[in-house]
Amino acid sequence: MSDLPAQPSSEMPKDGEDFCCDLPHDHSADSTQRLQQPPLSSEKAQRMAEFLGFLADPNRLRILSILAKQEMCVGDLATAVDMNESAVSHQLRTLRTIRLVSSRKQGRHVFYRLQDDHVFAFYQAVVEHLDEPDT
Amino acid sequence: MSDLPAQPSSEMPKDGEDFCCDLPHDHSADSTQRLQQPPLSSEKAQRMAEFLGFLADPNRLRILSILAKQEMCVGDLATAVDMNESAVSHQLRTLRTIRLVSSRKQGRHVFYRLQDDHVFAFYQAVVEHLDEPDT
DNA sequence: CCAATACATGAATCACTGTTCATATATTAA
């Protein structure tokens, strides 16, 4: 009974319950074992989603792709990605808040760069992973 | 002049232009070279952002984390992630649309699983990358 | 056939997020 493709937790609810998984049968140890130990804690899923959400913006990605190659000041970034300087500044603030980039002030300019190598590595990994697949 | 930390494209606009990068000086070949070749094409950035956006949801991540270990039917998934069955169904539709999961019908049940190994590999990569860092 | 179960789906709602606009701060030049 453990080599079947998969079984819904239960087929026939006995009580007035809505969910099918409420009576003891093959649930003893196997099929629900991996179900019982929470798959991905809600908090962790939350943090992962947040982080991914920060990457899930075309303009932020383009900004990061530039900073992955060189540091650059806000105005030039705005020109490079063809965005409003204000919009870029907002995005940079976001990226700064989550420690993806750091800044260095020089005169009237503020130069941004990737915070550390881990960010670069992760960015590269994402790019490479998403380069080949389907679309 | 090419070993300096970084230079804004231009310091003093001569025309009435708004952007600083509009006159020829050291722009000949070096500093704007990497700027000229678009860093990440808008379309590619768009697609990357879309894909990452699909991953950037706690509930979808938890669903994927379960399906990364075993296939499961909708009702059980709903129980496992403590969500409305309808909500799960909606999310699964999304995941199905972008080919992250596939489904198999068996009687009244529909079992979902990760579409292919690449999806699993990418999911794992993300999890691992986001496991150590800062937070 | 009829009822119940399992899932799907459309519409409405609510929250979030990115951009823009206006404005504020800081730095340099004159």
Place this chain on the structure above:
DNA sequence: TTAATATATGAACAGTGATTCATGTATTGG
């Protein structure tokens, strides 16, 4: 100091997206 440049930031607006509710479809049992 005054003007101009470079960036930051708050508020408002618009678009997007996830959940819920109601309902529709398919499958099984009686």
